[in-house]
Amino acid sequence: MNRPDNPLADVAASPEATARYLADIQRVLLDIGRNLENLALQTRVHCRNTHVDGDRFFDAWMRAQPVERALKDVLKNVESLTKGLEKSAYKRRAHDENVLAAGKKRKEKELEKARKKNPPQLSTPPNTTEEVPRQEDMGYAGPTSIFDLRNNDRRSA
Template structure:
């Protein structure tokens, strides 16, 4: 039985499941999608409640009301539900952003690993270059060959026989 830093057994740790979810980007997205569905369902039900409360509160009239007094009395109720709906909307967008950013973080970690590996290979190649042998053309100095190396015209007078680049 392994123990954590605080001396509790591992299976008594209430955050162990969430720790595993946080390590896996797919599980993280799935977990947040469950919350997203719940929040969207709550939001839909609260929108219906808001509409019904507005109709009821604006319709309640007291004897002696002047025009618009019932409307003004319903404002605090409507504004409180509007605030809750606004918060739920920002919560849903925050859940979506969090899932996307977790995935982007995982991709960036992979890119950084790949980039550092390539950089290390380039550095190793730079520090230990492979030597290439110069092409050998014995006996063909000055003459053109199908594979020209260092043997080409040696003076200005021989420039007309030189191959173009």
């Protein structure tokens, strides 16, 4: 699929060129959308004003509904196309940014793995075999309630 004779190969290679190309297409679609809106309005007026002998007042309106609905669906599709073109231009730019950042992320991950496998050796203090003497009755010497924390001279009940 990477044929050099493809006219859009240069456009696809550059996010700026892709954005310009998609913006041109979007402008054309917006112009088509305006023309379709005008056509839908004129069709609506014409179809609703077309009466046949013996029609009730709503028969022309009922006959016009499928035509109006079809044109409305076409307008929705044109609007979704223009939104999709804009979104794809942003995604194209984000793709290039992700490609540029991928190399940096991989290098950072490799460095992190190397650090985890070979942690730096810290100088450890010599082991002391002396134990700290325990104070067994420590629970009765300190404050025993929240109120004792505020004022040490109060006694808890």
